[in-house]
Amino acid sequence: MKVLIADDEALVRIGIKSSIRWEAGGMDIVGEAADGEEALRLIEERKPDVVILDIxxxxxxxxxVLTEMKEKGIRAKVIILSSFDDFTMVKQAxxxxxxxxxxxxxxxxxxxEAVLYKVKEELESERQSGPEATVPGEVTGEGVLRRWLQGSTEGIERTKLREGNLYIMLFSVKKWAHVLQRYAQGPASFLPSTIRNLLTELLSKEPETEFVQLEDNLYAVILSQHEIKSVQACFTRVNDIAYLISSNLMRFVNIETVFGISDLFQSFEGGKRAAAQARQALEQKFYHPxxxxxxxxxxxxxxxxxxxNxxxxxxxxxxxxxxxxxxARNLNEWEQYIRSKEILNERDVKKIYEGLLFMMEDREKYLEAGGTLEFIEDFEELSVYYHDLFNKKLEAMISATNKEYSPLIRNIVQYIEANYKENISLKSLGEHFQVSANYISRxxxxxxxxxxxxxxxxxxxxxxxxxxxxxxxxxxxxxEMVGFxxxxxxxxxxxxxxxxxPKEYRKEHV
Structure with missing residues (x-):
């Protein structure tokens, strides 16, 4: 997989290049760009599969850059790099x-690395799933349906679907991490294969109906009803199919499901938009578990x-x-606002909490908590979890700020505030105050x-x-003026x- 890195900060480019196991992951850096124009030129010239792009x-x-790539039909996958408060631009991207x-x-x-490997798997899956590819038990290849949901109608006429009164439903299993834990003793593929086999059986006799697995815990069911004239009848059938799937998965596998359903649309050209609608609908589960x-x-x-923002x-x-x-006041107001508007999905909210925790310099604790976060799927639980972390951290920070220092530490603090431009070290402080450097450090x-x-x-x-x-x-x-x-x-x-x-800070504050 060919990767191009575009960021105007050389240190960021160096950091990304140095930290990833490129060769071991079958990835190759084919170029670097320090501005948007150079990035576009290299993208057209070197045709990367993935672009890591600063916003x-x-x-x-x-x-x-993204807009021009779209206009020119460039299909490279793009991963955005942003500062913490570029949220509006990130969503636009x-x-x-x-x-x-x-x-x-x-x-x-x-x-x-995790995201790059995931993108690599998706690219390999797309390349292996040509228009003629089929999966046993299905009428059409999963590749055709996946590409259709991403905007390509090639091969869609060979499916059971027909133009007219189409719906897209996405569904996932509730409490996925808990469910996986429950089935941990069996084969790794037991649960996904059971769901697929059950869907195949349930939908095999349903006219104008297809399904495809999109991710580990995300399935798409597509229905068309070109001969039905009544919108209400179409809507009723969609709900009937959702109930058929959910009731049987509960009966045979003892798992709960949640569905997101698109608006009604009439032509195959609307597939990508409807898939986005269904995904947006499904994301409401974060606020209404x-x-x-x-x-x-x-x-x-x-x-x-x-x-x-x-x-x-x-x-x-x-x-x-x-x-x-x-x-704390802004945190509470932000939470009330997104709770009332329901405009941020689970991943975006977690990233914002993560950024705030990182600013408190508790990244290690966040990473240690990763296993816990896997079991949290709704906003209220997530809010309680992070408030507990924030409160503990803030209490420690406030306590440290208000603490009375001993005469030695008070003198050292005053000395540093007056001489921060100088080359200050534990050794120099030890010599100046005639105390052991180790004692000062401790x-x-x-x-x-x-x-x-x-x-x-x-x-x-x-x-x-x-x-x-x-x-x-x-x-x-x-x-130089501040001592570096x-x-x-x-x-x-x-x-x-x-x-x-520093230059970004200057742009925003001058």
Missing amino acids: KMPRKDGIQ MKLGAVDYFHKPSMNEHEI SDPVFYYRQSDEEPSLDRV DFIVAMKNGLREERYDEF LFNQEVGKGLFHFVNEIRIERAKELLKDYRYKIYEVS NSQVHFAIVFQKYVGMA
Whole structure:
């Protein structure tokens, strides 16, 4: 699989190249681009299978690149890189066909590898499933139906479907992680094959009906009813099929299902749009975990997403500036807002919580909790889970902030605040205060609640943020003024603490 990386920050490109096992995964980097125009040129020239694309770049941003790729019919899969508060642009990119996205400050090699391997599997599946491919027990190849749901009508006329009164239903198994745990003792393929066999049996005699498995826990059932004149009769049949599937899966396999159903559409050309509608309907289960069926409904999404972005920026600022009461208030208002609007899906909400936790420098705890999160499928449970984590972390941060320091640590803190531009080390502090360096390190961690160098970097970065607002200073000059010997090191530390590159911060705050 050929991969192209497009990001204007050299450090990000280097980090991605260095952290992934490319050869072991059968992947090859075929090019790098530092701006949107260069990215488009290399995409056309080298024809990558996957593009890792930064959403904010000079000359042309990621949205413009995606738009032109779509206009030119370029079918490469696109993975978006964004800052934490680019949420509106990220959703726009997903609408244009991006397959996934990462927040740059919190992304890690395991997450990137997992998505790349998943995309690689999808590409291999698409290549192996030609128009003539068939699966035993099915009238048509799964590849034809999958491509149709993605926008290609090639081969669809050979299925049982006919144009007229079409519906697409997507369904998944509730409490999937718990169900998998229940069947863990049997063969790995037992549950998926049982579901497939049961669907084959149930739908074999149904006219104008097809099904295809899309993901581990996602199935599509497509119905057409070209001879039925009554819209109500069509709708009734759709509900009957949903009940047929859900009742039999409960009876024979003891699993609950949840369905998302598209609007009625008339021609094969509407398949991709209807599939998106069904997926959007199914995502409502995140907010209503007890309901068995959801129907697509239109929503005024764009203004709502802008409001979500405002909340994200406010929460970030509250954490960054240690205004924890303000953070908590905005967190609660954001949760109330998305609960009332139901505009964010499960994955988006989890990513936002993850980003906030990362800003509290608790990434390790988040990764350790991954197994727990697999069992959480609804918003209320997820909110309770993260509030518990946030409260514990904030209590520790507030406690560390308010703690009275011993005379030695108080003097060291004052010294650092006055001399942060200098080359401060445990050795130099030990010599200056005539105390063991190891003793300073241990006592500083104990009283301040963070390492000495973390404390120094915090002070340097806060001063750098003020200097970056003044265009008289170049970025490398700011780097030197706050005590960094290397602009590269400054950029890495700034990205870690602020969540964006120095030049990006300057653009947003000047």
